[in-house]
Amino acid sequence: MRTSQMLIPTLKEIPAEAEVVSHQLLLRAGFIRKVAAGIYTFLPLGQRVISKIEKIVREEMDLAGGQEVILPIIQPAELWQESGRWEVYGEEMFRLRDRHHRPFCLGPTHEEIITALVRSEVSSYKQLPLLLYQIQNKYRDEPRPRFGLLRGREFIMKDLYSFDRDEEGLKESYAKMYRAYSNVFRRCGLRFRAVEADTGAIGGNYSHEFMVLADAGEAEVAFCPACDYAANIEIALARPQNKGRQEEIPAKLELVPTPGCQTVEEVASYLQIEPTKIIKTLFFKADGRLVSVLLRGDRELSHVKLMRYLGCRDLHLAAPDEVKEIAGAPTGYVGPLGLKSIRVIGDLEVPYMVNAVAGANREGYHYMNVNAGRDFELAEVADLRQAEAGEPCPRCGVPLERKRGIEVGQIFQLGTKYSRAMGATYTDPQGQEQYIVMGCYGIGISRTMAAAVEQNHDASGIIWPLSIAPYQVVVVPVSNRDGEQMAIAESLYYELQQAGVEVVLDDRDERAGVKFVEADLIGYPLRLTIGKKTIQEGTIDLKWRESGREIALPWEGLARRVKEEIENVLKERYGR
RNA sequence: CGGGGUGUAGCUCAGUUUGGCUAGAGCGCAUGGUUCGGGACCAUGAGGCCGGGAGUUCAAAUCUCCCCACUCCGACCA
Incomplete structure (x- = not known):
């Protein structure tokens, strides 16, 4: 074409x-x-x-x-x-x-x-x-x-x-x-x-x-x-990563004021503790029923894991007034202590958290030194969080990406x-x-x-893999007004077509720069340039889009050579 | 569905705050000329219901209301 x-x-x-x-x-x-x-x-x-x-x-x-x-x-x-x-x-x-x-x-x-x-x-x-x-x-x-x-x-x-x-x-x-x-x-x-x-x-x-x-x-x-x-x-799979921290001795439960601290970050910075010390309590509506979920403060919940665990079809965060009704405090101050008449599910890490901080179910207050089992019952635990980069692979222990x-x-x-x-x-x-x-x-x-x-582009444009490129080769005569260049371009174009190469001929009356820039933008894997050098030295410049490698080759027999090279690449890199 | 942004020439955008000449630029397009191995330059020209509708006004791209489209964040998808 x-x-x-x-x-x-x-x-x-x-x-x-x-x-x-x-x-x-x-x-x-x-x-x-x-x-x-x-x-x-x-x-x-x-x-x-x-x-x-x-x-x-x-x-x-x-x-x-x-x-x-x-x-x-x-x-x-x-x-x-x-x-x-x-x-x-x-x-x-x-x-x-x-x-x-x-x-x-x-x-x-x-x-x-x-x-x-x-x-x-x-x-x-x-x-x-x-x-x-x-x-x-x-x-x-x-x-x-x-x-x-x-x-x-x-x-x-x-x-x-x-x-x-x-x-x-x-x-x-x-x-x-x-x-x-x-x-x-x-x-x-x-x-x-x-x-x-x-x-x-x-x-x-x-x-x-x-x-x-x-x-x-x-x-x-x-x-x-x-x-x-x-x-x-x-x-x-997200295995508990805090098993080794149990040497800390459980301390006495303590109610502390935390005015204006509604998020994990706010509570952590107000109390000068790490978010890992906080038990995050979330309320969800699962197929119409309220459930609460406990998670380490720095962890993200996987909705899919929770849905799978509950076997529910619909899951979304509970509305603030629903939370207040069941917990007696607004979101941000809710916690597992004293929660009644609601199913509570903890992530696998929660039982291992020692002297944690949790909402007190009282506006403006949190508990310190909260320990599961001692201060509240945790009947259900499950893998509910998202795995993080760097934690050990569940199969072989190498850090995950x-x-x-x-x-x-x-x-x-x-x-x-x-x-x-x-x-x-x-x-x-x-x-x-x-x-x-x-x-x-x-x-x-x-x-x-x-x-x-x-996955395959650079600042100039697309770099199509040879196997799915719209055309494999673009033939660019530098000047379409130069009869000699065009004659060579035409015959090369014809030979490539005859050889079964998917080729376009850029025969437009445009400056070479325009043709090059567009060839790069479109991303043809291979460009063959015919210019004055071709007339003088009998060579054609062959340039791969992917590597930028450019070589001058004699134009006689070039079509067959290009065809062979394309076949090789297709076979070696994109073959079955 | 909630919140924000944007709709003006084929594309990218000025102009809207504070209403007022014939609505602008660059790119693209057409014609002519000069150029010609990495998006050239000069000249001339065509191209607009200023997203749509209703209003306010002597006068609306500009103000008000309604609608629509596109887009971003979130929710949803899960």
């Missing part, structure tokens, strides 16, 4: 709406344009990257035994009512009615549709296992779309569903997908970690997320630099949640009816594109 005929609207300035670098660069380099909040058009270059990611995904899914289908975007409410999710999904679902006022939704995911398909078409164990997938738009009316392609309301997703005879089969399918996903993201040139994850609204009991490590990520992961332990911070990540894929073992709800069964060899055991596996295709930019 010739750039003079292509739609590549680059921008010199950063659009005001874009906050994160992938959003800025994808807009500036002419890959995407916004249509509404969280809804984007993919321009020709953007579409090519999407296609390339999809191609890698298809290869890996097909090699793992997947079969591609296309499921409808518009889905009838009845199926969602069967699974029980029509109500559960809430406002995140785009809902609509047809001309007969029948309710539908735009598919946020496809468990219902695929389960309905399989229950009517699969009836024998001989038809299992089955792996079906599609690549298609998904619709989720996010309360707050942001960061361009990283959190959209319409986005491109690959979703695969596995159907097995039993748990054993599910584990195999899951393992296959785990490997396939690792291949996909490696081949896309991403640095990622597979982490243990919560199952959330999708349901099921076992899950991994594939996280691309990047500061723009909305999730946090804890991982071990030495062993393979890695988990979403929501569920990463904690980083932000972009979730580009997630795999779930669903079990029989949907097959039971929707009656998807098969007949086993003994003639008995059994529920099909399911798994589901998603890859955010458009999000992967943004994640690749987050």
Whole structure:
């Protein structure tokens, strides 16, 4: 393709709406344009990257035994009512009615549709296992779309569903997908970690997320630099870190005034103690019931851990007046001493806290020298806090790292949640009816594109991994008015095309500087420059975007050489 | 949903506080010329319901009210 005929609207300035670098660069380099909040058009270059990611995904899914289908975007409410999710999904679902006022939704995911398909078409164990997938738009009316392609309301997703005879089969399918996903993201040139994850609204009991490590990520992961332990911070194991401090002798309980001290920081600085000495008491409403949670003052609660422990579906902080009613004091002065008629759950560290400080359930006062067991009963303890960087890995003891990540894929073992709800069964060899055991596996295709930019860019623009670059090579004649240069450029362009290289020819009547700057911004992995030197010395400058390495090579036979080099890199760095 | 910010040319923004000439700049675009290996320069030109509606006023981009969109923080998603 010739750039003079292509739609590549680059921008010199950063659009005001874009906050994160992938959003800025994808807009500036002419890959995407916004249509509404969280809804984007993919321009020709953007579409090519999407296609390339999809191609890698298809290869890996097909090699793992997947079969591609296309499921409808518009889905009838009845199926969602069967699974029980029509109500559960809430406002995140785009809902609509047809001309007969029948309710539908735009598919946020496809468990219902695929389960309905399989229950009517699969009836024998001989038809299992089955792996079906599609690549298609998904619709989720996010309360707050942001960061361009990283959190959209319409986005491109690959979703695969596995159907097995039993748990054993599910584990195999899951393992296959785990490997396939690792291949996909490696081949896309991403640095990622597979982490243990919560199952959330999708349901099921076992899950991994594939996280691309990047500061723009909305999730946090804890991982071990030495062993393979890695988990979403929501569920990463957090063992008590204060066991060794028990040499301190419990002292006498003491009521102290703490006027105007409502936060952990205020109390700590007023009493001249470390936040680690404070017992933080939080009140939550879990499915409508009040519970209280005790945590060391410097720790952060994991909502997911608490929800899992309580087995509740809805969890939010209690309102201040609810807290006052049950504790007799406003938030900031509440504590476990004398708390009645409310369930109290402590984090694993709380029993080890000696001579702690806690709210006195009296406005303006805290207790000092509080000890669990002596001063209050702590019947329930559980792992409820977020793991911190630096604490020992729960598997091997090496200090954990904690980083932000972009979730580009997630795999779930669903079990029989949907097959039971929707009656998807098969007949086993003994003639008995059994529920099909399911798994589901998603890859955010458009999000992967943004994640690749987050990880691969510099001050000049995008640095596409060769495997997903919109084009592999740009040929830049320094002057398109120089007939000799253009003749060489044209023939090189032709030869590269003949060799099967994905190439564009920048034949625009622009100054060389403009072409170089835009080539860098767009991020073509390889640039071939034809200038006066080419005429005089017979060489063409070959420059890799990633390393900046530039070498002059004789232009005769260059196309074949470039093709070989591209093949090598694709094979060695991005191959299977 | 709560709180903040912003809506003026394709893009980035002045102008709004204190109402008043024909609404501006840079970039981009078109035409002509000079330039030509890292976003050149000169000249000319096109391009605006100043987010929308209602009001106040002799007069509204500017003041008031309502609505909408975008965006950030939080809640939600979990």
